[in-house]
Amino acid sequence: MTRRFLFPPTLLVASALLASSALLTTPVFANPALPPETAVREALEAHPAVQAAVNRIAGAKADQRILKAGSHELVFAGSYVRRSVDREGRYDEYDATLSRAFRLPGKARLDRTAGELGLIAAENLAEDARHQIALRLNELWWDWVEASAEAAVDQAGVGNYRATLTAVQRRVELRDAPQLEADQAAAALGDAQALAAQSQGRADLARARLAAQFPGLPLPVDAPEPPSPALPLEGLATLRDQVIARSHEIAAADAEAGRLAALADRAARDRLADPTVGVRLFSERGGAERGAGLVFSMPLGSGARGGMAAKVAAEAQAASAELAAVRLDVQETADADRTEAEAAFTAWRFAREALGAQSAALGKLRRGQQLGAIDLSEVLLGERLTHLAFRTEAKARADASRKLSRLLIDSHNLWISD
Numbered sequence: 001m002t003r004r005f006l007f008p009p010t011l012l013v014a015s016a017l018l019a020s021s022a023l024l025t026t027p028v029f030a031n032p033a034l035p036p037e038t039a040v041r042e043a044l045e046a047h048p049a050v051q052a053a054v055n056r057i058a059g060a061k062a063d064q065r066i067l068k069a070g071s072h073e074l075v076f077a078g079s080y081v082r083r084s085v086d087r088e089g090r091y092d093e094y095d096a097t098l099s100r101a102f103r104l105p106g107k108a109r110l111d112r113t114a115g116e117l118g119l120i121a122a123e124n125l126a127e128d129a130r131h132q133i134a135l136r137l138n139e140l141w142w143d144w145v146e147a148s149a150e151a152a153v154d155q156a157g158v159g160n161y162r163a164t165l166t167a168v169q170r171r172v173e174l175r176d177a178p179q180l181e182a183d184q185a186a187a188a189l190g191d192a193q194a195l196a197a198q199s200q201g202r203a204d205l206a207r208a209r210l211a212a213q214f215p216g217l218p219l220p221v222d223a224p225e226p227p228s229p230a231l232p233l234e235g236l237a238t239l240r241d242q243v244i245a246r247s248h249e250i251a252a253a254d255a256e257a258g259r260l261a262a263l264a265d266r267a268a269r270d271r272l273a274d275p276t277v278g279v280r281l282f283s284e285r286g287g288a289e290r291g292a293g294l295v296f297s298m299p300l301g302s303g304a305r306g307g308m309a310a311k312v313a314a315e316a317q318a319a320s321a322e323l324a325a326v327r328l329d330v331q332e333t334a335d336a337d338r339t340e341a342e343a344a345f346t347a348w349r350f351a352r353e354a355l356g357a358q359s360a361a362l363g364k365l366r367r368g369q370q371l372g373a374i375d376l377s378e379v380l381l382g383e384r385l386t387h388l389a390f391r392t393e394a395k396a397r398a399d400a401s402r403k404l405s406r407l408l409i410d411s412h413n414l415w416i417s418d
Contacts, residue, residue, distance in 0.1 A: 053129035060122035064115030099278025148223035
């Protein structure tokens with residue numbers, strides 16, 4: 001994809017006006033440089049990290065069933081004995097006991113609560129995994145778009161320098177210019193070709209990384225050109241607040257803290273062990289003695305139960321502290337997203353203005369050379385500065401779109417459902 005960067009001043013002004021109108025009318029949600037949302041969602045779901053997190057939900061559901069049912073089961077115990085008594089004979093004797101332990105009041109409720117909160121935590125962790133992979137896709141995508149935009153500018157620069165060299169060589173043949181100017185133009189062309197090769201290599205590498213991480217995402221042959229970024233109509237402050245309000249990371253940490261708090265309460269109650277109640281049947285002396293009755297047992301406990309309660313209580317306190325830390329991290333992310341988006345957008349606007357001024361200066365230099373008042377070296381310097389201005393503007397344009405897209409993803413307005 002080849003773009004010439006030496007725009008006429010009138011075209012440059014028109015482009016600036018179009019870009020300014022886009023700031024007011026174009027929603028970021030419809031960024032044409034982003035891949036189709038359906039393809040992105042499919043690529044996110046297929047990513048191994050998301051699949052692993054989704055599979056952990058099934059494990060959390062199994063844990064929920066386990067906690068709801070409890071660990072106590074019916075226990076059958078029995079024995080058969082053939083006894084021999086002197087001067088009486090031999091007797092067949094047996095006994096059978098069927099027993100089960102029962103959770104004391106309140107323990108089953110806490111187990112159910114822990115299971116439910118564990119499932120909520122797993123579901124939010126799966127959503128957060130999808131969120132993190134979406135951020136990775138966003139970074140890799142804009143790496144490719146930005147590098148390709150640089151490569152296009154550099155390739156256009158090669159074309160401009162080649163045209164300059166051809167024109168100078170023609171003037172040298174006509175003895176209208178010294179050989180020195182041809183050498184200067186050739187050197188400028190060589191530098192431009194080296195820069196174009198480097199930027200094309202970065203673009204190819206960025207595309208390879210994107211394809212390796214997301215093999216299911218269909219990629220166009222050429223990266224789309226980064227459009228003029230547009231601030232969302234609801235404002236960056238609203239998106240910043242949504243980053244915090246819709247954070248699955250906070251929801252997961254909150255559920256985990258609640259789960260461990262329920263387990264800590266459960267462990268404290270478990271210092272009083274659950275009783276076991278059962279029924280016993282027996283037959284002795286060949287059936288001469290038969291009976292049935294109730295059996296009861298209850299562990300008296302030891303220091304281990306108290307130690308376990310203290311351990312789980314400490315883990316619950318740690319989870320509460322981790323929840324507070326997660327809240328701070330998410331708030332930092334929200335503030336950073338907003339600040340970086342504002343800064344990148346402002347930087348792009350300045351880069352666009354600088355490009356307009358530099359293009360106008362180059363036009364004056366070229367007219368001065370045609371009139372014989374400006375040397376070729378000054379024109380080449382102006383071309384180099386204009387080339388740099390185009391590269392800076394392209395990078396700033398892509399970076400602004402990158403930062404705005406990241407804010408939209410973190411606020412669950414792009415690729416991620418609330």
